[in-house]
Amino acid sequence: MSLIMTGCASMGDAAPQAKRLDPALLDAGTAIAAAERDAGWPAADWWHAYGDPQLDTWIAAALAGNPSLAAAQARVREAQALVREAHAGELPQLNGSLSLMRQHWPDNVYYGPGPLADSNTWNNTGGLNLSYHVDLWGEDKNNTQRALDAAHARAADARAAQLAIEAHVALAYIDFAKNYALLDIAHAAYERQHELATLARQRLQAGIGTQLEVSQAEAPLPDYARQIDSYEEAIQLGRHQLAALAGKGPGAGDALTRPTLALNARAGLPSALPAELIGRRPDVVAARWTVDAQARGIDIAKAAFYPNVNLIASLGGLAVGGAFTTFLRAMNGGWSAGPALTLPIFEGGRLRAQLGAAAAGYDMAVEQYNQTLVGALKDIADSIVRLRSLDTQRKDAARAVALTRRTYDLSHTGFSRGLTDYVNVLLAQSQLLSAQENQTRIDAQRLAAHASLMVALGGGIEPQGDAARDGDGDGDGSAPAANAVADPAAAASAAMPQAPAATPTTAAPASAMPAATSSAVSARSAMLAARIPTATPASAAAMRAPLTPPAATAAP
Structure with missing residues (x-):
């Protein structure tokens, strides 16, 4: 470190x-100091x-x-x-991605002969990406x-x-x-x-x-x-x-x-x-x-x-060639997780x-x-x-x-x-x-x-x-002790x-982060919303x- x-x-x-001025150190002047106290609080x-x-x-x-x-x-x-x-x-950021692409493979010296030559396939990808700035x-x-x-x-x-x-x-x-x-x-x-x-x-x-x-x-x-x-x-x-x-x-x-x-x-x-x-x-x-x-x-x-530390995780599927749902099969799935430091x-x-x-x-x-x-x-x-x-x-x-x-x-x-x-x-x-x-x-x-x-x-x-409420009480001009x-x-x-509570910001799902972190973030979101x-x-x-x-x- x-x-x-x-x-x-x-x-x-x-x-x-x-430097901020201290109001107590400012000379208020004789006009304010000698102000008569006969009307209570405004x-x-x-x-x-x-x-x-x-x-x-x-x-x-x-x-x-x-x-x-x-x-x-x-x-x-x-x-x-x-x-x-x-x-x-x-808060943690969770984003989804999905790409659906239909492709035609040519039948030439580069692709044929072979199983994909002169065929139409789907090249689809999908995944979830989670990031959290520590x-x-x-x-x-x-x-x-x-x-x-x-x-x-x-x-x-x-x-x-x-x-x-x-x-x-x-x-x-x-x-x-x-x-x-x-x-x-x-x-x-x-x-x-x-x-x-x-x-x-x-x-x-x-x-x-x-x-x-x-x-x-x-x-x-x-x-x-x-x-x-x-x-x-x-x-x-x-x-x-x-x-x-x-x-x-x-x-x-x-x-x-x-x-x-x-x-x-x-x-x-x-x-x-x-x-x-x-x-x-x-x-x-x-x-x-x-x-x-x-x-x-x-x-x-x-x-x-x-x-700058970020925690990054991703989960998804990838299939180059195949049917429309091939990328959703478990064998085509993958994941990654780890910290990123800048x-x-x-x-x-x-x-x-x-x-x-x-x-x-x-x-x-x-x-x-x-x-x-x-x-x-x-x-x-x-x-x-x-x-x-x-x-x-x-x-x-x-x-x-x-x-x-x-x-x-x-x-x-x-x-x-x-x-x-x-x-x-x-x-x-x-x-x-x-x-x-x-x-x-x-x-x-x-x-x-x-x-x-x-x-x-x-x-x-x-x-x-x-x-x-009794500021000028008996009318003797004295200010109340309160x-x-x-x-x-x-x-x-x-x-x-102090304002009424606003609508709290929605926290990320608890499954997206550790339970302790989720609770702390949710509590902070509610507290912050109440202060806006x-x-x-x-x-x-x-x-x-x-x-x-x-x-x-x-x-x-």
Whole structure:
């Protein structure tokens, strides 16, 4: 064995160089560290917090009909098939062959005279060929595991696509609701201006006003009407956008009614930030599975340097000349069996190049994982800062609306009593309209920021146990002990939902190999089939199942 190993090609110094970042060592920043803990754990159906059944229905429709999500699920099914294909390489291969040939023998100097001269015979052969690759170096096993890791990564990508659809629909719906609110403000402003124009004409008729005041009061009316038309257009475009997100034609959006969600709904920050949730982000999960798949690729490339052993056996019959069934007679049968050994000695650097490429692929996957992890923390921190800032802005905007409304009421009363001119009313009306629109936009931005935070946290998770259900318990802002993070690094290693068992790959017959080998292969086939991720869950809730971490693997 030592002589054989000495004769193998040299691996050289090809080795991975990248190092995975430890989430526990990353500085999360003051925004995340100081996040208030007043909202419990984010729910998987996080948009239900907005209290709009129409939004719930539309997101469900989008998940059922969006082409992008359907394509992502098709990629998962493709990865599943590749897992089964890779696993087939671990099993014995049994093939049959049959050749039926009718031959006429000529009567010439080469064949005659003789028993076959000028006769017709059958030259038939048939047989069974059995081969089994002895996986001494784990090449076949690692090939299957690499395909399985890649399938988990594609399943995580599908979850990311689903989360993106949920976010896009929620954000579009919030914008849809905002345009309805702005339309109300525009209608109210038009009515107030129309009332002021009527009051100006009454003052003119009473001899206490001027034609200039009437013109000043009527001049803004066309612009307010234009704003109404603009918001109605935006509402209709919003219907089209929501219909497209659901994978439907523009006409489907006509079924949408006015949203019932309140733009000023409470949208607090979730507790347990960030370690318990960052590892559940689908993009982080997919990146981690990709790293594991690339690590398997290095092991596969290393196995190519070692001897390759195959067990080969054949059984069959051969008959040159004779009747149709002559080759089936026992006297014409034969068999062969034995090992076949191949040994790489000189490959011109091909194997080292393959190993170097595998190591570089691993480095790229690790750096992509590191970038994804850093980006995830940034997304969370940005969303928290934005949400906290919009909370403050919302309070300021509410005060601005109250003050400008009071100013408008005073100027309107003074104008109606002849105590002030119209310029003050016009200015107060403009300030009130601006303040109301600003407040509405800030409320919408705040809900959108909350939705973005839920997406940054990976779409939320379902509470586990009573401690999680009582996350904000007595309202004192403290996080429950059950939610504490003992190992952020382990939490950030989270991966994919455990899938229902798939159809096991059929093992070779027990007679084709030793009983112990047959049992082991059959058991492994069943175990592997149960681990293949599912591409088409029974419901959207199934795709939002809590994610579980891949087994920790050391860097090659």
